[in-house]
Amino acid sequence: MAKPSRLGLMSAVLSALLVVLLVPFGGHAASPSVVVSRVMTPAKLVALTFDMGSDAGNVTRILSALSGEGVTATFFVTGRAAQTAPAAVRSIVAGGHEIGNHSHTHRLFTELTAAQIATELAQAATAITVAAGRAPKPLFRPPEGAYNSSVLQAVGNAGYPHTIMWTIDTADWQGTSSTTIRDRVVSRAVPGAIVLMHVGAGAPGTPGALPGIISALESQGYRFVTVSQLLAAPTTGQTVHVVQAGDTLYRIALRYGTSVAAIVAANHLPNANLIRVGQILIIPQ
16 A cells, blocks of 8 residues: 655645634634514514613603503613613613613724624623623624624624614604604504614603503504513414413424424423413424
């Protein structure tokens, strides 16, 4: 048998080294963060979201309006805002609302390196966790809504699988009146919509618009949910089952020709023995 040439051996070694260098250490790189501006669901659900970039000028009035209507929402908070107004952040959490990461300093992520993005997200997460007692993962909203493919990869690498944008921009930060904000949201509402608003003093019309938005859309059959709840909603084209009295996952699985394990995985159920009447389950194909 002929011995391999020295040139052939060197070529093989170089090829092996190249493979090692190209494959990320410890496995594959994280998937890029997925942009969500609306959830395509048949359910009449709407998520109200509020950005807290610098000041917390209207937080108290907004929380009062939401509480009065029995609605929970999602607040995207910067690390600097959490540091300067920790009491406001605590009141958001105390009201049962959800918190997401809105960067630390509100710099445009499209102008930052991957390392800088990672630092912004980590610093914000620390500040928010200190103030709120709760981490903002897995929700992220980019400052000014600015992103590109590099930003999405860096955000995904940092552990934020979803980059939350919006369906309806109220432009409330322009000093828009409560009436205009209300009409803008109500006229553009669709199932799965995400509404963008702000908590700063520059958006004085927002608190006053909320009761009208909520009452008008509820009269049309809409329900208000957090972004996480909206992301978990059944999407168009999916088979769903509404749990009835006497249902078990085993019986439901038999009915649809699937398995209990598949239903548990599709719905992220923590306990296969605990389902409730009225609960909506996605039935995997």
